[in-house]
Amino acid sequence: MRTPLFTLILLAIAAALYLAFRVIGNDYLFFLGYVVLQYVVIATAWNILGGYCGYVNFGSAGFFAIGVYSTIFFYNIGQSPEDVFPEFMLAPMAWIFPLPLPVLIVLGGVFAGLIGLGMGYLTLRLRGVFFAIATLALAVVLETFIVNWSFVGGSRGAYVIPPESVPVFGTFIQYLFVLMLLLAVASLAAARLIERSRLGIGFATIRDDELAAEASGVPTLKLKLIATVLSGALFGMAGAPFPFYIGYVEPNSAFNLSYAVNAIAMPMIGGTTSWIGPMVGALILSTLQQIVTVTISSAVNLLITGLLLIGFVILAPNGLVGLWHHWTARRSNS
């Protein structure tokens, strides 16, 4: 199926989902849906580097937080431009600020993509566990930086006050939900396109055997940098609307370990070699987490993630997609 058609189908499903939620008319569904879709984007982002190229990134929370804090940064500028700009610039800046949310999402993606490029240059000569440790260290460095940067709230955190209502969409959470829905559609379409392109074949050779890839003419370093930029940018875009969703952000919530753990667990549970895996993993795991949050406690979330991850690593190392392929192959053989 061609990418434009595939994207149209995804958009149709997204529109149907949105309309169904509107018909039900419970705002909680939009809150829940936002989180689930956010994880679809996060899992897809992780999978571009982790699944396609085989480079395990433990620093996902750092990239997510770059998106979050890029929004805080521009929001704060919009709140008090007189503290930032000289007086003659205030009038033109009043036209630009406050920046609309879609622009903030793009900016979050740009910044996280740039940090991804920097991280790639610094760390991509490392392999396996060393790369993973380096990405974890990067997240810690970024958190320390944010904690000590008072303009974005430092350790005490920052408030973002979303508007009460938005034209067309009604409540602000519906607007946020639709934006995240579109972001999820875009990231899935991009992941599927990559997977089937020359780029995706190059990524797979890196995952399988980097020396053989180079010997076959694959420019591995360049491709890995492309992967870190794409993956970082998607993380940043997933994080950018978060301050508007949560209202109050502090470093602990933006750099929360749960993002890093879920970003790894969801593709692993779904399956890492195709775009479907992260989506399925994110839908199942984050829906489960939302149900548990309501019925038991949010503290159980990571426990569930951990247990499922252990179970899948032992019983189905190729995730649900791997299990599916295994079953269909067996059925066709018999």
Place this chain on the structure above:
Amino acid sequence: MSQIMGQPVTETFDDVAPPLLAIEQLGKRFGGFVALDTVDLSVPAGQRLGLIGPNGSGKSTLVNCISGTLQNETGSVSFGGRRVDGVPAHQRARLGLARSFQLPRPFRSMTVAENIRVPLLYTVGARHGVHLTSSELEDRCLEVLSLVALQDKAKKSPLDLTQVEMRKLELARAMAAEPKLLIADESMAGLSHSEVEDIVALLIRLNQRGITIIMIEHIMRAVMAFSQRLVVLVSGRKIADGAPDDVIKDKDVVGAYLGT
């Protein structure tokens, strides 16, 4: 094998034409261990060169330095008249330098045909700036696979192949890059008599298509059947270089192998 072994050696070793591969004073160390010590080697286009030496003599290190898997520390590597030391391996591949690995390194998540598609996309495609359609790619994959009689296994996983098929795939992937120079690093280890014959015949056929080939091998009957010229490496140094029949009688070579 006998008719191959019986082929007359017709080439001369004159250095009139500029060499395709020129290695000068090449050196590589691993910590305190000298793997290659000022090796000189010049390979004219179209030659079939056998490279032998005991284990640990530096053969694979030399291949790695030529192909860019490792970077040499001293000396120079030139290919097609251009200095390539410092150039990444993938660019050397695009210049026409292909190698197979001693232990086959297939792309495990892909089918046999998809393995061949990688150099077609990334080496041949990048070299000529052409975009092959998927049906053209498929045809080319099958064409390359039929050279090594693997066309029936195109849809299989490389993990389902036998040892000899895996080695053929390794060679086929290197061939698919349409190289000027092909380095076959111990393509025949562990193979039966007739399988060795198959691979030697294949390499000679490729050479007849104009590809220069360096073959690294321990199996002497294969080396003697294949090589127009034989180079012996011992402890990172070249100790003999010349016509195979002369080289194997060289007393330094005999000494290196028999320990006398």
